[in-house]
Amino acid sequence: MRSAPRTAARRTTLPFYHQSFHNLQELRHNASLSNKVFVQRDYTEGTVCKFQTKFPSELDSRIERTLFEDTVKTLNNYYAEAEKIGGQSYLEGCLACATAYLIFLCMETRYEKVLKKISHYIQEQNEKIYAPRGLLITDPIERGMRVIEISIYEDRGSSGSSSGSSSTTCSSGR
Amino acid sequence: MPNSAGKRFKPTKYIPVSTAAALLVGSTTLFFVFTCPWLTKAISPAVPLYNGIVFLFVLANFSMATFMDPCVFPRANEDEDKDDDFRAPLYKNVEIKGIQVRMKWCATCHFYRPPRCSHCSVCDNCVEDFDHHCPWVNNCIGRRNYRYFFLFLLSLSTHMVGVFSFGLLFVLHHLEKLSALHTTVTLVVMCVAGLFFIPVVGLTGFHMVLVARGRTTNEQVTGKFRGGVNPFTRGCCGNVKYVLCSPLAPRYMVDPRKKPLVTLQPPFLRPDLSDRQLTIKVSDNGFHGNVLQTKSKSSLDGLDDKGLEVQPPLPPKAERYNQLKSQLTSSEESSLSSKPVHPSTPAMYKYRPTFGTIPKVHYHAAGEKSLAPDDCKTSAILEEGGRGHDYRSEPNLDLPDYRNAPLHRTFQSSPLQLDSFATNTRSLSLKQGHRQLAERPRLGGMNTETVTSTPYKSVFSPGTLSNRNGSLSYDSLLNPSVSPTVGECAVHPGVPSMGFHSPYLPTKMCHMRGAELHRQPPPSYSPVRVGGGLGRHSPHPRDPSPVRYDNLSKTIMASIQERKELEEKEKLMHMHSHPQAQMAYAADSGVFDACGDSLATSGVIGYGVRTPILRSSASSLARAPRTSSSSLHSDVTGGGSVQGRAADPPYRSPAHQAHHSPATTPRSPSYSHHKVSFISALERSDSPRMGSLREDVAHGKFNGQPKGHLGTSSSSPGTPLSPNRSTSVKKVSGVGGTTYEISV
Numbered sequence: 001m002r003s004a005p006r007t008a009a010r011r012t013t014l015p016f017y018h019q020s021f022h023n024l025q026e027l028r029h030n031a032s033l034s035n036k037v038f039v040q041r042d043y044t045e046g047t048v049c050k051f052q053t054k055f056p057s058e059l060d061s062r063i064e065r066t067l068f069e070d071t072v073k074t075l076n077n078y079y080a081e082a083e084k085i086g087g088q089s090y091l092e093g094c095l096a097c098a099t100a101y102l103i104f105l106c107m108e109t110r111y112e113k114v115l116k117k118i119s120h121y122i123q124e125q126n127e128k129i130y131a132p133r134g135l136l137i138t139d140p141i142e143r144g145m146r147v148i149e150i151s152i153y154e155d156r157g158s159s160g161s162s163s164g165s166s167s168t169t170c171s172s173g174r
Numbered sequence: 175m176p177n178s179a180g181k182r183f184k185p186t187k188y189i190p191v192s193t194a195a196a197l198l199v200g201s202t203t204l205f206f207v208f209t210c211p212w213l214t215k216a217i218s219p220a221v222p223l224y225n226g227i228v229f230l231f232v233l234a235n236f237s238m239a240t241f242m243d244p245c246v247f248p249r250a251n252e253d254e255d256k257d258d259d260f261r262a263p264l265y266k267n268v269e270i271k272g273i274q275v276r277m278k279w280c281a282t283c284h285f286y287r288p289p290r291c292s293h294c295s296v297c298d299n300c301v302e303d304f305d306h307h308c309p310w311v312n313n314c315i316g317r318r319n320y321r322y323f324f325l326f327l328l329s330l331s332t333h334m335v336g337v338f339s340f341g342l343l344f345v346l347h348h349l350e351k352l353s354a355l356h357t358t359v360t361l362v363v364m365c366v367a368g369l370f371f372i373p374v375v376g377l378t379g380f381h382m383v384l385v386a387r388g389r390t391t392n393e394q395v396t397g398k399f400r401g402g403v404n405p406f407t408r409g410c411c412g413n414v415k416y417v418l419c420s421p422l423a424p425r426y427m428v429d430p431r432k433k434p435l436v437t438l439q440p441p442f443l444r445p446d447l448s449d450r451q452l453t454i455k456v457s458d459n460g461f462h463g464n465v466l467q468t469k470s471k472s473s474l475d476g477l478d479d480k481g482l483e484v485q486p487p488l489p490p491k492a493e494r495y496n497q498l499k500s501q502l503t504s505s506e507e508s509s510l511s512s513k514p515v516h517p518s519t520p521a522m523y524k525y526r527p528t529f530g531t532i533p534k535v536h537y538h539a540a541g542e543k544s545l546a547p548d549d550c551k552t553s554a555i556l557e558e559g560g561r562g563h564d565y566r567s568e569p570n571l572d573l574p575d576y577r578n579a580p581l582h583r584t585f586q587s588s589p590l591q592l593d594s595f596a597t598n599t600r601s602l603s604l605k606q607g608h609r610q611l612a613e614r615p616r617l618g619g620m621n622t623e624t625v626t627s628t629p630y631k632s633v634f635s636p637g638t639l640s641n642r643n644g645s646l647s648y649d650s651l652l653n654p655s656v657s658p659t660v661g662e663c664a665v666h667p668g669v670p671s672m673g674f675h676s677p678y679l680p681t682k683m684c685h686m687r688g689a690e691l692h693r694q695p696p697p698s699y700s701p702v703r704v705g706g707g708l709g710r711h712s713p714h715p716r717d718p719s720p721v722r723y724d725n726l727s728k729t730i731m732a733s734i735q736e737r738k739e740l741e742e743k744e745k746l747m748h749m750h751s752h753p754q755a756q757m758a759y760a761a762d763s764g765v766f767d768a769c770g771d772s773l774a775t776s777g778v779i780g781y782g783v784r785t786p787i788l789r790s791s792a793s794s795l796a797r798a799p800r801t802s803s804s805s806l807h808s809d810v811t812g813g814g815s816v817q818g819r820a821a822d823p824p825y826r827s828p829a830h831q832a833h834h835s836p837a838t839t840p841r842s843p844s845y846s847h848h849k850v851s852f853i854s855a856l857e858r859s860d861s862p863r864m865g866s867l868r869e870d871v872a873h874g875k876f877n878g879q880p881k882g883h884l885g886t887s888s889s890s891p892g893t894p895l896s897p898n899r900s901t902s903v904k905k906v907s908g909v910g911g912t913t914y915e916i917s918v
Contacts, residue, residue: 031440036253043268043275043289046406047303064445082421089421096422097325100234109422126436134442144247144302144426146285147254155440 031153039148049079051148063133071125082114191312201366202229205337208359209344228333235326243425244316245302250284273405292392306391318423327378338367388413
């Protein structure tokens with residue numbers, strides 16, 4: 001292994017290693033956050049949690065439109081399922097009332113269950129679809145369910161705006 | 175809970191809740207101790223049981239209302255509001271079930287408050303579905319804990335009724351021993367219950383009404399829906415169900431430790447660039463999105479070619495219109511590769527090569543002007559015009575389904591295609607500037623063709639042209655019968671020949687122009703001026719007006735009319751030397767492109783005129799786009815007027831100055847120039863080129879210049895040199911990379 005920092009000239013000759021970084025911090029050594037896109041809420045149907053499926057222009061060159069819309073639509077479906085007022089939510093409320101709301105200490109509410117599903121779904125989408133394209137979706141719950149935050153990363157090894165380079169930069173911490 | 179740092183412990187705010195808690199617990203305890211034993215013996219053991227359950231219920235709900243997070247919004251990240259700087263509007267409008275609701279910018283939390291959200295000054299947080307801040311529980315009542323608060327009120331009312339009635343029963347049975355301890359205590363409890371009975375029951379009744387109506391206390395007290403419709407109501411039953419049966423909403427605070435870890439490593443995949451499409455979005459106040467997909471330059475090339483080569487021009491126009499329509503409906507898969515469909519205004523774009531951005535500029539200007547009165551549209555157009563790129567997904571309220579977004583709603587009277595096209599022309603023109611240059615020779619070749627007016631008429635039917643953005647042909651300005659604001663002419667940017675013009679003129683215009691055309695022998699009249707390199711004679715100093723005004727305000731139209739009249743007068747001045755020119759002038763008086771596309775001989779003047787305008791207004795205009803971009807979906811009613819403000823001054827000044835001279839003085843060129851400059855300011859890259867035209871312009875006649883120049887022009891309308899100086903054709907590169915052929 002070369003001890004000196006890899007230069008641009010040498011990057012092309014290096015084998016293409018997949019360095020798995022399990023920390024977003026380490027990611028920044030290879031990819032730098034260049035922009036953030038915010039998908040806003042769609043309030044046309046009231047205060048139900050629903051996000052706009054409009055394709056942001058900044059993602060035009062980063063991801064296919066259909067993939068993005070599928071993600072948002074799936075999220076919308078999840079939220080609709082979580083907020084559905086039906087038998088299950090009514091029973092939950094009655095049970096909570098009957099136990100003087102002590103049930104909340106032991107049991108997970110339906111909304112929380114769906115939120116977990118959403119979190120897993122976003123994680124899966126990030127790993128499979130968005131991260132390979134240099135994007136990251138932030139769970140809307142972290143933003144108060146107001147926006148879906150999509151972080152756009154650029155390959156630091158390239159000139160910032162190039163469409164992905166074939167080289168991997170070494171960790172700057174070295 | 176995000177609290178401001180350094181919050182001091184204020185004991186005073188705990189007094190009401192302490193008092194309430196003390197009273198509740200203390201009174202009930204006394205009741206159970208002193209009254210219930212006798213009641214158990216006298217009536218039944220069920221009495222204390224019932225009271226115990228109710229009291230438990232009261233306590234549980236009281237605790238939930240007190241300690242539960244009412245759904246507080248966390249503070250927004252810095253990244254989220256980086257574009258909402260001082261120019262961001264205070265309000266944003268969003269449409270909920272057809273009703274406009276205003277969202278206010280929260281300076282503390284750094285986001286636009288969602289509907290029904292309000293900032294609690296006591297808690298210093300934005301709370302979702304904010305009801306009120308209750309001092310008795312020392313907590314905000316919001317989305318999560320409103321149900322518990324409501325149930326607390328209900329149960330407390332029930333509890334108080336029960337305590338009071340059973341205490342009364344006790345006292346009535348112990349009237350002879352009123353001074354006894356038990357009786358005294360019971361009396362005290364009864365007094366407390368009776369004292370708080372009225373306010374509590376009153377509040378309970380008030381909230382029962384609110385629940386039935388689907389309103390929050392905040393909305394009721396501020397009278398938001400006093401005279402109007404509540405968009406959040408689900409009907410009485412639905413509202414009750416929503417309050418009592420909806421699932422418990424989640425908290426918005428997320429444990430940071432639970433953040434999932436994702437690996438990100440370059441190289442990153444990219445979508446297939448060959449399918450990349452220019453996304454053009456027409457937003458209505460930022461939240462109506464209509465995304466037009468157009469192919470990249472290649473498709474536009476094909477479009478141009480086809481349009482230029484088509485003889486007569488009418489059929490392509492209609493064809494394009496339909497294609498555009500279909501394109502809009504299938505924006506996702508839209509590919510304009512082989513179709514001569516132009517995403518933007520078909521007519522305008524087609525002739526852009528000759529006159530470049532002029533029609534486009536007018537389009538924008540007109541669009542902006544026309545949209546100004548409409549709070550929903552102005553920002554849309556301005557945004558499009560203000561930004562040299564596609565709409566950014568800034569925090570905005572665009573409609574999710576842009577494809578189906580009723581563009582009809584966005585624009586008043588024009589078919590949606592042209593509207594969106596108009597707004598897109600600017601962005602498109604940037605990309606097709608080069609190709610337009612290539613297209614120019616072809617246009618010149620076509621100039622020799624003289625098309626009668628007949629084909630024009632056949633092409634246009636009232637419905638084919640979008641009225642609003644379809645832009646008003648200059649001809650229409652001369653004819654009062656044709657309403658400028660609903661002009662249906664497509665703008666022909668500097669189409670040199672009448673023939674070129676015709677396809678894009680509305681039927682009525684065609685009629686008018688047809689009449690004009692018929693007045694003169696077609697062969698002698700060479701309407702094709704642009705591309706004068708083909709030997710256009712100077713007698714025809716002006717081209718048929720390629721420029722179209724899109725939904726200009728009356729003021730503008732009046733000024734344009736004045737200018738036209740002035741130009742006609744000037745033409746008459748040269749009639750003696752150019753009999754043909756006179757006819758030509760008369761013929762295309764209506765066609766004259768007041769926008770300064772006077773790229774024909776007079777066009778040069780326009781060019782020169784535009785330059786100073788461009789420079790002078792560049793700064794203000796440059797600001798306008800940013801403003802519009804920053805306030806993407808700014809509400810016109812709110813801060814959105816910033817866009818209008820920035821845009822209006824440039825327009826107003828020429829308009830005002832245009833009014834200096836009597837109505838007969840055509841002043842439209844200056845105004846149009848101004849508008850052109852407005853749009854061209856967005857493409858300032860070309861401004862240097864415009865500056866080079868100054869010398870040429872010096873020869874041209876100035877028919878009204880914005881601001882300083884206007885006075886000169888108005889004072890001496892005849893001063894401008896004869897537009898036809900020589901037969902040489904000068905190619906001038908204009909704004910947006912378009913090339914103008916000016917016969918100097």
